[in-house]
Amino acid sequence: MTEASAAALVDWFRANCRELSMRTPHPRDPYPVLVSEVMAQQTQIDRVVPAFDRFMELFPDAGSLAAAPEDEVLQAWSGLGYYRRARLLHTAVRAVVAAGEWPRTRAELARLPGLGPYTSAAVAAFCFGGDDPPVDGNVERVTARVLGLDLSLASGPLRRAADAFARDLWRAHPGPEVFEAVMELGATVCTPSAPRCPECPLAPGCQALRRGTPGLFPRPRPQRATEDRRWVCLWLPRDDGRVLLRRVADGTLLAGLWLPPLADAGVARNEDAARRLAVEAGVAGPLVAAPPVRHSITHRRITVVPFVASTATPMAHERAANWSWEDPAAPAVATSSLLAKLRRACADVSTLPRP
DNA sequence: AACCCGGGGAC
DNA sequence: GTCCCAGGGTT
Numbered sequence: 001m002t003e004a005s006a007a008a009l010v011d012w013f014r015a016n017c018r019e020l021s022m023r024t025p026h027p028r029d030p031y032p033v034l035v036s037e038v039m040a041q042q043t044q045i046d047r048v049v050p051a052f053d054r055f056m057e058l059f060p061d062a063g064s065l066a067a068a069p070e071d072e073v074l075q076a077w078s079g080l081g082y083y084r085r086a087r088l089l090h091t092a093v094r095a096v097v098a099a100g101e102w103p104r105t106r107a108e109l110a111r112l113p114g115l116g117p118y119t120s121a122a123v124a125a126f127c128f129g130g131d132d133p134p135v136d137g138n139v140e141r142v143t144a145r146v147l148g149l150d151l152s153l154a155s156g157p158l159r160r161a162a163d164a165f166a167r168d169l170w171r172a173h174p175g176p177e178v179f180e181a182v183m184e185l186g187a188t189v190c191t192p193s194a195p196r197c198p199e200c201p202l203a204p205g206c207q208a209l210r211r212g213t214p215g216l217f218p219r220p221r222p223q224r225a226t227e228d229r230r231w232v233c234l235w236l237p238r239d240d241g242r243v244l245l246r247r248v249a250d251g252t253l254l255a256g257l258w259l260p261p262l263a264d265a266g267v268a269r270n271e272d273a274a275r276r277l278a279v280e281a282g283v284a285g286p287l288v289a290a291p292p293v294r295h296s297i298t299h300r301r302i303t304v305v306p307f308v309a310s311t312a313t314p315m316a317h318e319r320a321a322n323w324s325w326e327d328p329a330a331p332a333v334a335t336s337s338l339l340a341k342l343r344r345a346c347a348d349v350s351t352l353p354r355p
Numbered sequence: 356a357a358c359c360c361g362g363g364g365a366c
Numbered sequence: 367g368t369c370c371c372a373g374g375g376t377t
Contacts, residue, residue: 036372037372038373038374039372040371040372040373041371041372041373041374042370042371042372042373042374043371043372043373044370044371044372045371045372047371048372082373082374084374084375085373085374088374088375113374113375114373114374114375115374116373116374116375117373117374118372118373118374119372119373119374122372134372136371136372136373137370137371137372137373138371138372139372153370154373180372183372184372186372187371187372192369192370192371193369193370220369221369221370223368223369
């Protein structure tokens with residue numbers, strides 16, 4: 001990597017970087033940087049921005065986040081996915097507040113829960129002058145293409161090569177700006193498919209472009225087999241429009257979130273599995289199937305079949321801690337985007353015979 | 356090193 | 367339909 005390349009990259013970045021609400025002058029405040037970097041883990045920036053703005057309004061500083069109960073934090077995270085990130089961020093910020101100061105080096109930051117190699121390097125570089133490069137998927141992809149490395153994303157060799165590549169950039173142009181510039185390049189120009197090479201400041205030295213096949217780098221990862229699952233769910237609306245939600249058990253998908261009673265149907269018939277849920281919820285009477293809902297969680301394709309019931313029967317579990325009546329359009333608890341899908345699917349099944 | 360976890364946008 | 371994303375934790 002020549003100094004000319006680093007200079008061209010930074011010039012391109014200054015002319016083309018997107019206006020993002022978490023981009024503020026250096027040195028930056030570590031709290032919003034940490035929040036946005038954790039949100040950005042495996043999540044595209046365009047989806048992070050609105051969530052970040054909401055989150056910062058609810059929890060404007062480390063003290064307010066540390067003081068908040070976990071369920072409020074998860075509620076603010078609803079729909080973002082990877083909910084463990086929210087719990088770990090909460091724990092990390094509580095540790096910082098308890099310590100009374102922020103760790104300033106990458107190694108110290110990496111001891112906080114939820115901060116791995118990428119996030120610890122990012123906070124150190126953007127807030128405290130660190131020179132260890134934050135290596136994310138963008139940096140790995142740009143590196144694989146510029147150097148023509150036939151390696152898989154997230155593999156050890158490509159991570160090390162990307163780390164060395166970013167260190168060279170930093171040496172040619174010291175400061176955190178080059179790190180942001182590579183990531184922005186990967187996000188907007190050196191994209192996974194259909195890269196816009198004519199716009200790329202690194203095109204003159206790019207090996208993948210020289211070979212005419214930039215899209216073949218990095219090597220595609222072996223795909224995990226997708227697995228189909230069938231769930232049933234009990235949609236139980238009350239007269240005021242609220243529906244019954246249950247806290248999803250730990251150790252399962254969507255653990256800790258609030259959703260209508262759900263069960264994997266396994267080999268059972270949908271109706272039988274739904275009836276079991278109705279018994280658990282303390283309701284009898286007719287169950288009306290609503291249109292199935294598709295929901296994907298990593299390599300699983302889940303078909304959720306909602307069954308709509310009525311609330312005529314007294315609720316045995318009404319006062320239990322794991323049950324709650326919530327407005328499905330604006331739940332006051334942590335939930336998944338699956339709730340919104342179920343609400344739409346069940347909206348048409350509103351006229352139910354009363355037992 | 357391999358696998359686990361949400362969700363949606365891009366294609 | 368497919369892939370992948372400003373990843374980290376666990377095994």
